[in-house]
Amino acid sequence: MRKAQISGQIFIYIMAIVIAGLVLLFGVRFVGQQLENQDKILYTRFVNGVSNAVDGTRFRSIDQVEYKVPSDYSAVCLVDYEVNYNTFVSADTDSGGIITSDYPLILDEISIRPSGPDISPELRESNTNLFLIDSDGVVSAESVGKVKLEHPYYFCSEVISGYVELQFEGVRGGVKVTEWEE
Numbered sequence: 001m002r003k004a005q006i007s008g009q010i011f012i013y014i015m016a017i018v019i020a021g022l023v024l025l026f027g028v029r030f031v032g033q034q035l036e037n038q039d040k041i042l043y044t045r046f047v048n049g050v051s052n053a054v055d056g057t058r059f060r061s062i063d064q065v066e067y068k069v070p071s072d073y074s075a076v077c078l079v080d081y082e083v084n085y086n087t088f089v090s091a092d093t094d095s096g097g098i099i100t101s102d103y104p105l106i107l108d109e110i111s112i113r114p115s116g117p118d119i120s121p122e123l124r125e126s127n128t129n130l131f132l133i134d135s136d137g138v139v140s141a142e143s144v145g146k147v148k149l150e151h152p153y154y155f156c157s158e159v160i161s162g163y164v165e166l167q168f169e170g171v172r173g174g175v176k177v178t179e180w181e182e
Helices: 002-056 085-094 098-102 104-111 121-125
Strands: 062-068 073-079 130-134 139-142 154-158 163-171 174-179
Touching (some): 002 062, 002 130, 002 139, 002 163, 002 174, 073 104, 104 130, 154 163, 154 174
Antiparallel strands (some): 062 163, 073 130, 130 139
């Protein structure tokens, strides 16, 4: 009788360990999914926020906005929406080749842009001009509207503690984006 009680207790302990393990496994998986969903929401909010700021900034007005950026990203770059590959490469070379050397995937994305005087503004606007770069150099690209930048036709800002501070200035033909000026 005593052996039956001991084997019954062992069975209960084993079942408790199995149940605790399953709860732990599903709990870790659930937390991981929630963090992934949170990054997707932050990404969407960031892209929509920049797009709304570009669309909402009027000529000669200045808006300063701080954005929370998903944890994966280390830099944010914007490119003039009208620049074509050849103009961009020569401007980048003149300025020290930062995009070419540090962010070659942005250059790859720009290289597929159509160029020439017969390209409609609608097609130009559909081009990607917002790039989020992760720590491995992988790029996520989006289109955020008429960003106008002076030579070298791009702007990059480092993500600091999960945030990036951008300044939007309405200029003729679009919106100039720079780092937040105090």
